Amino acid sequence: MTAHLAAVPGLFLKAECSNCSVSELCLSIGMSVTDSDRLAAIIPQRIKIKKGTALYHAGDPLRSLYGVRFGFFKTTISSQDGRDQLTGFQMSGELLGCDAISDARHVCDAVALEDSEVCPIHFTQLERLSRELPSLQHNLHRVLSKEIVRDHEMLLLMGNLNAEERMAAFLLNLSGRMATRGYSHTAFVLRMTREDIGSYLGLRLETICRAIANLRDQGIVRISGRAVEILELNRLRALVSGCGHGPKIL
Incomplete structure (x- = not known):
């Protein structure tokens, strides 16, 4: 209901x-x-x-x-x-x-x-x-414009980034939004399940789990359950910009 x-x-x-x-x-x-x-x-x-x-x-x-x-x-x-x-x-x-x-x-x-x-x-x-x-009219237009930008960013995720890069971009997005609200940008809790993340990023659950494991193995993030700690923010950004090194999930 x-x-x-x-x-x-x-x-x-x-x-x-x-x-x-x-x-x-x-x-x-x-x-x-x-x-x-x-x-x-x-x-x-x-x-x-x-x-x-x-x-x-x-x-x-x-x-x-x-x-x-x-x-x-x-x-x-x-x-x-x-x-x-x-x-x-x-x-x-x-x-x-x-x-x-x-x-x-x-x-x-x-x-x-x-x-x-x-x-x-x-x-x-x-x-x-x-x-x-x-x-108020200006703010309403601003909000609607943000919706369009978010859609464009989603298309970029789906079209140009591999699985590991998509996961990195997702974590960076959450990090920035947390910072805007005055919360820690390097330590936060995921409210969504891995299945939800997979659906959003267009990836299977097992691919999401492998991407998380690879980021963790590289020492870029620490993820335990839904608790996230970003250890190397610049390396996470480098992955999304195409400058990262290490295993990729296609």
Whole structure:
């Protein structure tokens, strides 16, 4: 059941954009307190999403965009023959639901990978308010542009990098996003399974495991379960830039 249908008393909290800990990453970046309060007025309640719960499913009508306040999500699309393809991982300060803007229906499932909280932003009201607030309109365009860039980066991963390089790029991406949020960029916990990583990178599970083992054997990373420690950040970057040495997985 999607989150907006599964709401029960006690799961909602009032949104206050001007006091939000991730406001510098979300739609309210650079906005005055007054404008942030106007944005908060169209986010009447924050919603808590339990681990494993779908925020929305493919085919659901567009009602809101969802700013991730804390937690972690994955988005997945299904092919006509029933195969699933994981299309992204979203964390605090990022926006979910942009896939539904063009046709007013979601094309993917969004599922919480851990207990999370989102700010639902009613889309019709967001469009209206963005016409009145240039700073909000700019931020909305910025977020949508980031979605396009993320798609381009995914195409680069799938088309030009081998398995080990894809895994290195994935870890570097997480590292940078963690740093932006004030967390350690060299030590963090993977919220997703290796199967999820494989689906996202277009690799089989055994190939993901070999890529991790090779990076570990080279002394570039230390990965135990879901705990990651990047030991040689420059060498990890060199792999992605094509300057790395060592075994490759094709």
